[in-house]
Amino acid sequence: MAGGGIMYLIHRFLPTTSAIDAALTIMTPYMLYLGAEQFHFSGVMAVVTGGLFISYRSHEIFKSGNTRLNMLGVWTTVIFVMNAMVFILIGLSLPSIIKGLEEASLIQGIKYGIIISIVAILIRFVWIYPAAFVPRWLFKSVRKEQNPGWKGPLVIGWAGMRGVVSLATALSIPYLLPDGSPFPHRNLILLITFVVIFITLVVQGLSLPIIVKKLNMPAMDVVLPQEQQEAQIQIRLNRLALSHINNNYSDIMQKSNLLKNYRMQISLETENTENQLD
Template structure:
């Protein structure tokens, strides 16, 4: 313990430093993390860090999926549910099938079940990697929501494939009828369990006398409870966390107060950042052992690297084919929602760019590490080290090659400039603020003008409320005025919640304004 603890602390410090370096270089931090994990594995004398494969999913996936569900725009997901659903389920299955067919044919001794296992591991693009890379390019919010929604839901579909393939490898058989029933139970049962538990958690937050520390502590354990309960009844823990997280995210204004939302945002941001970094470093630390395992099985390192490159090419080609198929299907069946572009050439190049966005990351790593070391009969799990090594190569190549070139290509070729007809952000923000000012004025005039006419604090709110955060004199803010002020802030939240139903307004802008209102309420408490 005295050896591991300083090493873990040094690992977290290295993650922070690499993130700082990534900001300075203006590249996505997952790229440096995966390279850093590779470099650190070359340092001699490092302690061996091992995690039970059965605990990999349970430790890392629930909070990462829960955080992703809270950050995504559910309104945008509903708007683009067709393309998100097709990429999250159909494209994942097509990708896994492509990997299974090619690897079972090209890798000696590699069965179709092992191919599906590998395909389930490497098929889902990573939400964290995609989001980090998209920070360096300007794309429509709806495009970002499509990519994030796909990355959120395809984790569930790919891990279901992974689970079925794992059973097939262990038992040597696969019964389609049983698999179909199990698939429905995993999806529907997982979603139902997640929603039911999320409702219970929302009621607990509302009815119990919680404070910000206890609210945050509860949100940290809730995704683990959702995942664990769903897995105990053999449904999908991933679906439970995703659906439960989306339900709670849509109701955050109901069961969390302003202090819990503000502090929880910072806690979760740091927690998820550390989890992502630790996963990348763990695979880096295990890389020498994986390479030794390959050599013990008589697989040359160059051959394994070649397999990794081959699988990466299959993934990219399968995603590009799927993107063009989706484009053709949209033009045939739903031409009104087809992406618009300045020229036909640019329109037909858009699927190519969408196909280039499939960076792999933490979920693939966690799935690969979760492969058991031995089968139930005690025999070594076949090709485990090769699957781990191929997964690492896929992540490394997609992050470095696609991750570094994607921002340049988008800026250079202007592919996404006309993809969606989003309202200009600044214009939307100004329109929203004007609406808020008018709303506050009408509330004050209708509810408080007669009761508190001539009161210095109310007049100040009425005339200069938008400048209140900068006001130097708060002497007029007595307890009665504070009550009015809090009610006005709550009224603004209700106004923004209603405004968010407008599909033309970005939910991110709404959330930014809600965060400002939370900050204002917290400022009011210390006056």
């Protein structure tokens, strides 16, 4: 968290460009990991915590549209390459992990992986449904929102595929304990993780489109045509402009016909656009 706070301050207060911001976001995970390991903390947890913190504060850091678009393109490519490398790593390391199994056989490891996959899926449903409905029972403001029904939480619960984070957590297990002895069951843990990733990605991932189609879920959000979206944005901008003029230039407007006419023009434009939408 401290490392994430430092990177937040760098992004927020130092003069940067969109290219520098993108480069810093790529460097941040490495800096967080190495810093945590230097102080004998979990590097993986440091990266996850710092990433969540920076993501939560991203609207304060990356205010430029050009910066956000640039970073979106950069990180789309980086994530694609990293996901590909992760599964290449699984394929390359799996034979040596299977050979290194001493405390359990391959069949036992697969059985453990299947059991843990089922437990992980069930646990996700156990907290998804209460998270969807308990706030509606407790708070009136939440009850005013659209009822998710049972279908929405079902899809969200079934969409809990495991992947890069699970693998990174398993791979962060050290080879040796502080006394120099091998870490117990490390290869078995890695094998179970591979099985869980495979089951959730293949079984849940391939069946998710079928489930969504069978449920025939109503659209939660109505996608407006581009013209209507542009009109709504223009109305919001006009209202902000009118509010700014009224709050900051009311005295000047009494003496300036130019400002009066400009305000009237914005008001008429807003009214006409609203009438067209109706």
